[in-house]
Each structure stands twice: as structure tokens, then as C-alpha cells.
Amino acid sequence: MGNFATLDDAQRIQDEMPWEDRGLPGTMYGFLEDVVSRHGPRNAVSYQILSGPKDKAETLTWAELHARTCQAANMFRDMGVGESDVVAYILPNCNETVVTLLGGMIAGIVNPINPLLEAEQIGTILRETGAKVLVTLKAFPKSDVAQKAAEAAQLAPNVQTILEVDLNRYLTPPKSWIVPLIRPKNPTAHNARVLDFNAELTRRPRTLSFPDGEGDRVAAYFHTGGTTGMPKVAQHKYSGMIYNGWIGHTLLFTEKDNIICPLPLFHVFACHVIVMAALASGAHVVFPTPAGYRGDGVFDNFWKLIERWQISFIITVPTAISALMQRPVDADISSVQTAFSGSSPLPVELFHRFERATGVKVVEGYGLTEATCLVSCNPTDGEKRIGSVGFPFPYTDVKILVHTSDGGVAECPPDDIGEICVANPGVIPGGTYTESDKNLHMFHYDNYLRTGDLGRIDPDGYLWITGRAKDLIIRGGHNIDPALIEEALAGHEAVAMVGAIGQPDAHAGETPCAYVELVAGASVSTEELLEFAVAHISERAAHPKHVEILPELPKTAVGKVFKPDLRRRAITRIYNAALKKSDVPDRVVRVREDPKRGLTAVVEGESSGDGKVSEILGHFIVPWERR
Secondary structure: OOOOOOHHHHHHHHHOOOHHHHOOOOOHHHHHHHHHHHHOOOEEEEEEOOOOOOOOOEEEEHHHHHHHHHHHHHHHHHOOOOOOOEEEEEOOOOHHHHHHHHHHHHHOEEEEOOOOOOHHHHHHHHHHHOOOEEEEEOOOOOOOHHHHHHHHHHHOOOOOEEEEEOHHHHOOOOHHHHHHHHOOOOOOOOOOEEEEHHHHHHOOOOOOOOOOOOOOOEEEEEEOOOOOOOOOEEEEEHHHHHHHHHHHHHHOOOOOOEEEOOOOOOOHHHHHHHHHHHHHHOOEEEEEOOOHHHOOOHHHHHHHHHHHHOOOEEEEOHHHHHHHOOOOOOOOOOOOOEEEEOOOOOOHHHHHHHHHHHOOOEEEEEEEHHHOEEEEEOOOOOOOOOOEOOEEOOOOEEEEEEEOOOOOEEEOOOOOOEEEEEEOOOOOOOOOEOOHHHHOOOEEOOOEEEEEEEEEEOOOOOEEEEEEHHHOEEEOOEEEOHHHHHHHHHOOOOEEEEEEEEEEEOOOEEEEEEEEEEOOOOOOOHHHHHHHHHHHOOOHHHOOOEEEEEOOOOEOOOOOEOHHHHHHHHHHHHHHHHHHHOOOOOEEEEEEEEOOOEEEEEEEOOOOOHHHHHHHHOOOOOOEEEO
16 A cells, blocks of 8 residues: 555656556456455455344455356356346345446446436436346335336346345344245336346356456446436446556555445445455455445444444545434444545535544545546545545546637636546546437547536645536526535534525526535524525625525435435425415426426416416426426
């Protein structure tokens, strides 16, 4: 593990040799073979279905994980999966998920899918990728994954085989006796054949029965979050995934590290930042519960799990840190050396709360699905600038670019805000997405991926994310960065999380509003929060017109505030207030995502006709339709 304290350290590592001369394995099977040759008997992955510090757990060594991965790859090949065919999975975290991830990309192309998506969205992904095999859960109490998978497979006739994983094998009596008695009926609303995953796995050889491919190729499809409609599918090559693993081993992990990963294995954060880095280093990864941080009792038992597994590295997100800081540190956590946070900026006060409670400083990092993942992080051995995402990793070049008045592109000077653009071994120029038309206008200078994130690089080389280009609140032509509002309100002692958006306005197009989740047990009025925001936001145009306290902010599976839900809430509130003010009985009953028009208000009710509704809602920028 190399020293990483300054920007010069990253440059020094890069200057040692060109990336192509690093001599790393060229395929995922070669990558797995390499770690087994070095660390075969050591623990690779551990999983416990329940969150208690003494609950049953299953641990696989690197040698055993290698054997099961070979069995999975052989199984997929027997089911007609070649190098250009797709194995999709809709699974919570478990050891079978890791085996499917690795075996799928050795046999063909693996396609992890978020189980929290709607069946229609899942079906769209399955059709777009042409998945032949789908690995999912056998019907299980308190889970709708099997039902969603069946409905999605019905929408995707290309799925020929469904392999079911039964989580009951992880339980102990009496729970394991009860599950068969209360298990929901297994759905069969599709034409695919259904087989048992583990039964099929054990029938296959524990060594690879077909020749490994030669050289680099696309081996994974990861969909974007789907936070703005139907998800887009990004392509990942062996080289990009191995680069992410190499970064983890070079700067973060050794075989002596124990990593806790309560993040989902359909997301690049868990799959590349953690699993690939473990493959490179031989580190041991612990997955607590099928739902990770969302699992029953995980937050309450988190510090005890740290003690049980002697965790040295915590992977987390701001929302999880906020929840953890509302619970006492009730175990020996002296083994923890590093906590890594990503997915969204970490509020300053939350950073300090975590440090005070644990004695560990959070390392903030940055990555994105379109770049295969990793881009930058604060130096593990050097100054961590709160709110910054640190220095670009070796072999990663970051530019802050803006469009010029003559139609060109220019690089910003230090501290000027522009779009973050990235070139590294994880970026596929011209081939980010599976659909070619979605790759148009995605690159500057041919190979710098336009991330859609706004940011700046300070004079010392630290990268700062200031917001999303698509999240800008445009008030009468004036661009407002929602981070201004979010950072200000997050400074209030009663506030846990903030999501700022633009709400429709008949005159300005949009005006700022904010939704707030409070710290457990805290009490504050919206009037107080509005006053606090005005006092702490220097830009008058950014003062929120509305602040609303919610029991919990809607979030994605990796803890980002899910702003489309907040926008839907704001559109409904503003439109219904306008209709009511004009004594029109119609009301917005929901806001749906239209593929061409974006968010669209759905109006229902008896009125004198659509003319009056059009007259009122036509002043706003969000379209409407009658149900």
C-alpha cells in the first residue's frame, strides 16, 4: 500500500510507469486467479443474514470463492451465455450475489439491477441488455423481490432461465423451520424455466471448464440510479474494473484489512470500490444483512459488528453517518483505521460529529457509474479538507471545463466553477452507454467524460463538487446551486439531512425550496429554519421560499437524497394551491415521469373543462395532463 498524502504522491505513483506497463491481469478470471495464488486460505467474504453480533455468518476463503465462481461461470456457459451474452441479477446482498457478479463477468456480461426499481423499469433494463439468464430470490417472507422479478421477466421474453437463491439456508432454527410455512407462493407469470441456483451450482466443476477469453472486453452493465426516469445502462470493461481494484490496493487496502460493506451489490460503490479492491489486495469484506444499512437492526448493532469482525475500514454514505451519530458507540471500535464516504457531499458538522464519536476522520471520495467508478479521494495519509473529494487518483486526469461564447470549450482557472470532466482507464470514450445515441455530446476533447457534476479545483489541487448541472435551480434565468441552501440548513443543530430543489413558480420559472429531515428527538419550526437559512445564505436569490420538515427524506439505495420525489411533492403542492385559489375543483393526484416531457402532473376531477385548468397551470413550466 503506497503513501498517499499529497497530490505529488499521486503523481509520483503515476510517473513510475505508463498504466499499460503495470502488468496487471487482463481478465477478471486472471484477476481472481492472482489473488488466490497469493491469499487462497485467507478469508474473502463473510455474510450474515441477521444483524446481531452473535448471529450465524458464512465465510468463504479466497480459494472457496474462486471455486464457486468457477462453478457459476460454468453454469452460465451451460445455459448459453457467451462473452457477449448477459447474466442479470436482482438480488439483495448475500454470498451468492458476489459469486454471480464474478461468475457472470467471466462467462459473459453481468448486469446487476436494483431490486428497489419498479418491475416496469427492471423489465426495460432486461430487454435493453438482452439478458438470457436472470438470478433472483426464491419467494421469501417480507420481500417482494421474487414477485418483481417474475413481473419483469414477463416484460422481457428474452430471459430464458431464472435461477433462484433461497435465503433460508442462512437462517437457523426455529426461523428456518418457519419460513417454508409462511413463504409466499412463488410467482410464475413468465415463460422462462426456473431452477434452483445452488442445486445447479453444485453440479458444475470447481475449476473453469472453458478457456478464459483473451484481452479486454465489456464484462458488466451497470444502470444509473433511475432518479430522472428510466435508467441508462453504462458499460464497464475488465480494464476499468481492474483499475478500480488496483487503486484500492495501492492506496487503501492490504490482505490484513477487514472491510464492512453495508452498501448494495448492484451499485458500483460496493462492486468496484470494495469487491474489486478486495480482489486486488486480498482484503476480507463483511456484508451485514440482505439490505445492508437498510437491514433490521444494522444501525443499532453497527458498532458491535465492528468489534465482532475487527473492522479496519468502514464504507459509508452521509445518510448512514447521520443515522449512526444518533446512536451511542457501544463497543470496542479501536480496530477502525479509516471511514470512506461517498455518493454525496458530507456536511461539515456531520464530519466533526463522526470524528468526535469514533476518533476517526472520514475520507471523502468521488466516483460515478459512467467512469466505472473511482475518480478521486482525500489523501488517507494527508490533509483531509472537509467538503472536498480530494485529489484525482493516479492515471486519472480531471479538468473543469465550461462552454465559451464562441461555441468552444475552455478550462477553468483555480476555484472557478465549471463541469467536472474525467479521463482515466475506467472511461470508455464514445461508449459510456449501451445506447449509442445517449453517448452524443458526452465527451470534451474526445476522451474527457462530461460528468454532469459542477465543481472546482482549488489552488492546492483539491477537487470540490458544488452540485449537479441538472439540479441547478434556475430562477428567472439566474442559476442557483442547491448546495448553497443545503450546506446552510445542514449547519442547524436540529437538522440531519437537507434536499433543496426548484419548485414551480408562475413568474420566475422556479424558486428555491428545501425539505428537511431532523435529528432524532430534535424539534424546530419551519419558521425558525427559514430565518436560519436567510441568515446563513449570502445570495438573496437562493433564500428558500418554502421549507418543509419530513419524517424522513426519500433516498436512493446508496443514501443520496432522491430529488425527483421532492420535485413531485413540490409540483403537487404548488399546482393544487393554484387550482384551489381559483376555485377550480380539479386536483393533481400524482406526478409521473413522461419519457419525452419529463415530470408531468396528472390532474383529476370534475370541472367546467380543461380550458380553465390550462389557464391556471399554463403559467408553470411543468406540463400537465388529465387522467
